[in-house]
Amino acid sequence: KTLLLYKNKKRVIRMIRLDHVILKLKEPVVNDEKIDIYHGQITCITGKSGAGKTTFLYILGLLDNMTDCDYYLNEHKINLKDENEKAKFRKQNIGYVFQDYNLISYLNISENIKLWAKISGLEADDNQIRSLLDKIHLNDKTGKEYPAELSGGQKQRIAIAMALIKRPDLLILDEPTSALDSKNTRYLMELLREIAKEDQLMIMIATHSNLVLEYADKVYNIVDHKIKCVKKNKENIEFINSDKKVEAKIFSCVNFVINYFKKHFTNKLILTLLCSLVIAIFVSSTVVSKGIIKKQEELLSNITNNEIVVTNNLFDTLYSQTARPFDKEELEKIKNVSGIENYCKFYTLKVNKLISGNQEINANIEIQPYAANMNIEEFQNQDNKIYISYDLAKILSVDQYPLSICLDITLPTQTDVKLTNVEMKVESYLESIYSNRYTNTNNIIYIEENYLLDLLDKLYGQLDLEVPEPSMILVYSKSYSMVYQIDEAIQNFLTSSRVECDFIDMTSVKESTQSIIFYTKLISYSLYIIAFLMLIIIYSRYIVNREYEFCMLKTNGLMKKEINKIVFTDILLQSLLFFIASISFEIVIGWILTYFNLYANISVLTLVIWTYVVSLGILIVPAIISLKIVNRFSPAEFLRK
Numbered sequence: 001k002t003l004l005l006y007k008n009k010k011r012v013i014r015m016i017r018l019d020h021v022i023l024k025l026k027e028p029v030v031n032d033e034k035i036d037i038y039h040g041q042i043t044c045i046t047g048k049s050g051a052g053k054t055t056f057l058y059i060l061g062l063l064d065n066m067t068d069c070d071y072y073l074n075e076h077k078i079n080l081k082d083e084n085e086k087a088k089f090r091k092q093n094i095g096y097v098f099q100d101y102n103l104i105s106y107l108n109i110s111e112n113i114k115l116w117a118k119i120s121g122l123e124a125d126d127n128q129i130r131s132l133l134d135k136i137h138l139n140d141k142t143g144k145e146y147p148a149e150l151s152g153g154q155k156q157r158i159a160i161a162m163a164l165i166k167r168p169d170l171l172i173l174d175e176p177t178s179a180l181d182s183k184n185t186r187y188l189m190e191l192l193r194e195i196a197k198e199d200q201l202m203i204m205i206a207t208h209s210n211l212v213l214e215y216a217d218k219v220y221n222i223v224d225h226k227i228k229c230v231k232k233n234k235e236n237i238e239f240i241n242s243d244k245k246v247e248a249k250i251f252s253c254v255n256f257v258i259n260y261f262k263k264h265f266t267n268k269l270i271l272t273l274l275c276s277l278v279i280a281i282f283v284s285s286t287v288v289s290k291g292i293i294k295k296q297e298e299l300l301s302n303i304t305n306n307e308i309v310v311t312n313n314l315f316d317t318l319y320s321q322t323a324r325p326f327d328k329e330e331l332e333k334i335k336n337v338s339g340i341e342n343y344c345k346f347y348t349l350k351v352n353k354l355i356s357g358n359q360e361i362n363a364n365i366e367i368q369p370y371a372a373n374m375n376i377e378e379f380q381n382q383d384n385k386i387y388i389s390y391d392l393a394k395i396l397s398v399d400q401y402p403l404s405i406c407l408d409i410t411l412p413t414q415t416d417v418k419l420t421n422v423e424m425k426v427e428s429y430l431e432s433i434y435s436n437r438y439t440n441t442n443n444i445i446y447i448e449e450n451y452l453l454d455l456l457d458k459l460y461g462q463l464d465l466e467v468p469e470p471s472m473i474l475v476y477s478k479s480y481s482m483v484y485q486i487d488e489a490i491q492n493f494l495t496s497s498r499v500e501c502d503f504i505d506m507t508s509v510k511e512s513t514q515s516i517i518f519y520t521k522l523i524s525y526s527l528y529i530i531a532f533l534m535l536i537i538i539y540s541r542y543i544v545n546r547e548y549e550f551c552m553l554k555t556n557g558l559m560k561k562e563i564n565k566i567v568f569t570d571i572l573l574q575s576l577l578f579f580i581a582s583i584s585f586e587i588v589i590g591w592i593l594t595y596f597n598l599y600a601n602i603s604v605l606t607l608v609i610w611t612y613v614v615s616l617g618i619l620i621v622p623a624i625i626s627l628k629i630v631n632r633f634s635p636a637e638f639l640r641k
Contacts, residue, residue, distance in 0.1 A: 014039035014169055016202060017072040021059065021227065023052040024066065031227040035220060037170070039200045042192060042215055044207055047222030053206035054174055056227070058636040060204060061094055061172050062086040063555060065634055074169065084559060091120050091557020095163025097173040098639065101155040102162070102552050103147040106263045109133075109158055110143035113165050115256075119556045120166040121249045132161045136191060152179050156188070164195065166556070170202045171195070177209050189215040251558065253565040257573055268577070271538065276581030278531040279614050283582065283607070284589045285524035305375060305502040306480055308487055309438075310334060311472035314498050319346060319438045321412040323471035330494065334473060337489045339482035344371040344449050344474040347456055347467075348439060350415070353408040356396055363395060364441045367409065369449040373476035376434055378427075384448045385427040391442040393429035401428045407445075409455065417459050438472070532618050539622035543567070543629045550630050551638045563630055571623040578615035586611065 016037040023029035029052045037043045037060075045053050058064040062071075067080040073093060079085050096102060103112055110129050117124035129143050136157040147155060156176060163171055173192075177185040193215055196203050205212060213219055219231035261268050313320035326334075335343065351365035370379045370387070378387055388396075396403070403426040409419045424445070436442050447455075456467045475490070477483045483501055491499045543550075550563055586607070633641065 014074055014200065014202060015072075016060070016074075016170060017070075018060065019070045021056070021069045022066065023055045023059070023222075023227075025050075025052050025055065027225050029056075029222055029225045029227060033229060035227065035229075037202045037204055037218075039169070039202050040196055041217035042189075042196055042203045042205065043218045043220070044205045044213055044216040045220045045222065045227070046206075046208055046213060049208070051222040053208075053222065054640075055636075056222070057172055057174055057204065057206050058639070060170075061096060061555075062090050063634070063636040063639070065636070087554075087557050087559045089557075090555065092166070093169045095166050095168035095171045096555055097156065097159045097163055097171070097176060099175050099178060101147075101152075101159040102555070103155055103158060104549050104552065105147050106260075108144050108146050109141060109150075111259075112147075112158065113143075113162050116162040116556060117165045118249075119251050119553065119558060121251065122166070123249070124165050128165070129161075132165060135164075135195075136161050137187075153184055153188075156180075157191070160191075160195075164199070168201065170204065173203070173205045175206055175208075177207065177212055182211060185209065185211050251562065253562060253569050257566060257569045260570070261573065268574075272574070272577045272581050275531050275535065275618065276578050276615075277585055278527045279578060279582040279611065279618065280585030280589060282524045282528045283611050283614055284586055284593065285520050306373065306477045306483055307375070308475040308477065308483060308490070308499065308501040309472065310475055310490055310494065311498050311500075312496075313471065317438065317440050318498075318500065319348065319472045321348070321471075325469040325471050326473065326497075328469065330497075331469060331473070333493055334475065334490060337475075337486055339477050339479070339486050340475055341478040342371060342373045342476045344369055344373075344476075345453075345470040346438065346472040346474055347452060347470055348412055349452070349455060349459075350410050350412045351407050351445065352410055352415070352418070355406040356398065356403060359396065361395060363392075363443050365392065365443045365445065366439060366441055367445045367447060367452065367455070368436070368438065369452040370446045371449055371474065371476070374474075376430065378430065379446070384451060386424050387446045388426050388429045389436065389442055389444040389446070390430055390432040390434070392444060395443065402426060409459070411459050414463075417462050419455065419458060422455070528614075528618070532621070535618060535622045536625060539619075539626050540629065543626040547629070547633075547638065551633070551635050555635045555639075560631060564627055567623065567626050567630060571619050571626075572616075575612070575616040575619050578618070579612045582611050582615055583608065 016035075018035040019031065021029075021031040021035065045056055047053050055064070059066055059069065059071075062078070062080075069080070071078045071080060073089060078089060104115065107115060110126070113129050113132065114124050126143070133139065133141055133143065138154065138157055138161075141154070147158075150158065160171075160173075171192075177188060180188060189212060192203055192205075195201060205216070207213065213231070216231060217233045218229065220227050221230040309318050311318050311323065312326065313323040334340075346369060349367040351367060352362070354361040354363075354365055370376070372380050374380075378385070405424050405426060407419075407422045407424060409422055411417050424447075426445075430446070436444050453467065460467050475486065477486050487499055487501050490497075550566075553566075554560075554563060
């Protein structure tokens with residue numbers, strides 16, 4: 001009776017001893033004596049329905065949260081408060097066969113058996129599975145059959161095979177014959193007796209069947225709220241060879257999730273396509289709204305004038321050669337006004353003589369600078385080309401352009417300072433709608449600002465002088481909507497100067513466009529929220545439907561952190577699929593929107609990052625809910641429920 005003490009280096013006695021057991025039922029049940037379970041024997045626990053047989057199995061199988069009893073497995077006292085230690089022993093030392101057979105419905109026989117082997121850190125090949133199926137007398141099964149194709153008795157034997165593949169020390173069966181007739185009951189018990197002897201297992205069965213009790217080597221009965229031994233065959237316990245298990249391999253949560261996705265490919269594909277389309281619409285509509293805003297700014301900037309004229313000529317024309325030049329401090333203040341994109345120093349040169357071919361023209365002609373920000377398409381090329389006004393083109397009466405001209409140029413106020421025979425190539429002339437609003441002549445030669453400054457530098461160089469600061473500056477805002485603010489800001493510090501702009505209030509147009517953008521965003525956000533709520537429902541139902549599966553995984557030794565890892569891996573893989581599909585949809589949508597010039601200038605990297613963040617974000621709450629559902633019950637609590 002002190003077999004627990006017997007051991008040598010190579011041969012051991014495999015056994016379990018329980019003491020101080022308390023089954024926390026309506027009326028607690030305690031053990032009347034130590035409960036011993038030995039290898040090679042079938043031990044049964046019996047009692048009336050509701051007496052606590054299944055609860056006792058949960059304690060024996062380390063599934064219950066009870067921590068008060070003493071539990072020895074092969075001489076090792078298990079710390080019942082340590083969930084990791086309990087999980088380790090469940091994983092490697094205990095096999096379970098529950099009343100509903102614990103098969104996973106979407107895996108076939110072979111895959112179910114291999115999964116249980118992998119959880120315990122072992123590998124099971126097809127030869128081992130074939131041998132195991134023969135052992136449980138399922139010679140006619142290939143291993144490719146699914147649980148739905150099996151009878152109740154066949155499912156039960158597969159459940160036994162799944163438990164045996166773990167090479168456990170203890171095999172626990174809960175009411176294994178409740179759905180069997182006497183013939184099949186005898187068949188099962190003969191099989192269990194054979195397994196107990198051949199594999200030297202400890203087998204514990206909860207039953208109320210007298211036929212099962214006939215096969216038991218030891219029987220414990222729950223009566224009068226006590227667990228009593230009522231049958232004990234003569235114990236002839238022999239030492240057995242120590243079973244040194246191979247080093248356990250780590251269970252791959254990633255492979256498990258990938259396999260699940262493969263098994264549910266159609267459902268996952270439909271979910272991915274629907275949600276990805278919503279994500280693509282959401283991201284694209286946000287990008288499109290930026291594109292619409294940009295297009296609106298460009299359109300309104302084109303139909304309005306973003307130019308602000310700052311001049312010291314307080315009367316008549318905007319520009320006068322005799323007006324006071326700005327000092328450097330004033331120019332610096334103008335440049336630092338917020339919202340200014342560019343500015344152009346305005347000067348003019350007088351043309352004394354213009355020769356084109358055989359023509360010599362002595363009309364009142366000026367040279368003026370142009371800048372790329374001016375609302376004239378020709379000036380926006382910034383290729384240093386030269387243009388003339390419509391009125392000057394009429395005087396020249398030339399049909400073919402480009403046109404070569406030769407000029408004599410002077411300073412407006414000092415006609416004795418000249419540049420002669422200045423050759424220029426005129427690219428074209430401007431349309432009649434573009435008139436000169438700065439001076440009182442419409443015969444203009446437009447040259448690029450820096451070219452004009454070079455000419456000025458040569459002219460003033462003849463006087464040994466530097467080019468003076470201008471008396472007028474053309475300021476250009478970044479957006480039409482900022483013109484009025486810049487105008488006000490400049491007037492605040494240049495009180496003695498003249499500030500003019502042709503600002504057109506386009507508020508109503510802008511508000512109309514903003515309304516379109518708002519409703520576009522509202523629709524896309526609504527779709528996103530609908531998809532978000534849909535995923536919460538889908539994933540909540542998805543996890544609830546898989547609760548039994550996760551319970552079986554926990555029962556067989558996976559810890560809480562591993563179950564959480566499975567859920568997180570599932571979420572990450574799903575978000576990756578959402579991301580890939582969303583990018584594909586966005587490429588198609590992008591082609592369409594690019595055709596209409598609605599796609600904003602957004603970098604590919606930004607789009608990729610944003611799409612993945614949205615893809616992951618849509619799954620965060622479902623993931624949290626899923627984890628809460630998965631972890632709300634211990635295996636014993638779930639099985640009782």
